[in-house]
Amino acid sequence: MAIAKRCAPDAEEDPWDAHSTIMTWASSILLAIIFLIVLGVSTIWLTVHPRQLQYAVEDVLVSNFHLDLNRSHLVTANFSIKMSTNNSNHRVTFTYESMNVSVKIRDRILASANGPPLFHDKDKFKEFRVNLTSNNVELHGSTLKALKETNSLEGIKINVIIEARVKFKALHWKQDHCRIQIFCGEVEAHSQGKAFKQTNCDVEL
Known part of the structure; x- marks a missing residue:
């Protein structure tokens, strides 16, 4: 079995x-x-290998300057600012969509104007000029005191502020609507015929 x-x-x-x-x-x-x-x-x-943009103030001419030291404390002036910018990037280009340039003493804006449209190609140094007018701007307190102290035969110490909206292109890759902030402090605006010392700026991209 x-x-x-x-x-x-x-x-x-x-x-x-x-x-x-x-x-x-x-x-x-x-x-x-x-x-x-x-x-x-x-x-x-x-x-x-992106590098930071470089900005500098090459010259600032001030004309028709008048400070009313009476009760109104009004300031009037024309500013002509010559700027330079250097793009040391080998593969990155910048297109400026808008630019606003301001002249300040302390936190008070004396004048403001739009800058020119720019295309900043790679490995390029560019210069541009902006004209601004301060028309009866009222000053008070520490701002007025600072202007009185800096107003001399040599010139007027100001801050130049630039805010720009840009597109940058790296090779075939784009980044739209970036903002650049440029601060140029203790710039000495002078009258015609006076020497000017180049002032480098701080750039935030």
Whole structure:
């Protein structure tokens, strides 16, 4: 009489092991994607290697200056500002959509005007001029005191502030609507015929 050999039933697959395998594959794919993103950004950064823009005030002429020292304390003046900017980037260009230039003493704006439209190509040095008029601006307190102290035969010490909206293009990649803020402090506006010392500016991009 043949004795039937009892076969062991097929082992069932553990669902936990299948879930772990899927999670492992998902983690590997996610890490690979993160690695590729970091590698791409690093490659762009090393290729473009963006450098900060450089700005300087080359000259500031003041004319028709008048400060009323009576009770009104009004100041009137014309300012002609010559600026220079240097883009030392080899692969980045800047297009200025708008530019506002202000002349300040302390926190008081004496004059404000729009700057010219600019296209700043790579590895380029550019110069531009902005004319501003201060028409009967009333001053008080520390601002008036500062103007009295700085108003001399040598000139008037002012701050030049520029706020610009730009597009920059690096290779085939664009970043739209960035803002540039330029601060040029303790600039000595002078009358015609006086020497002027170039003033470098702080740039925040």
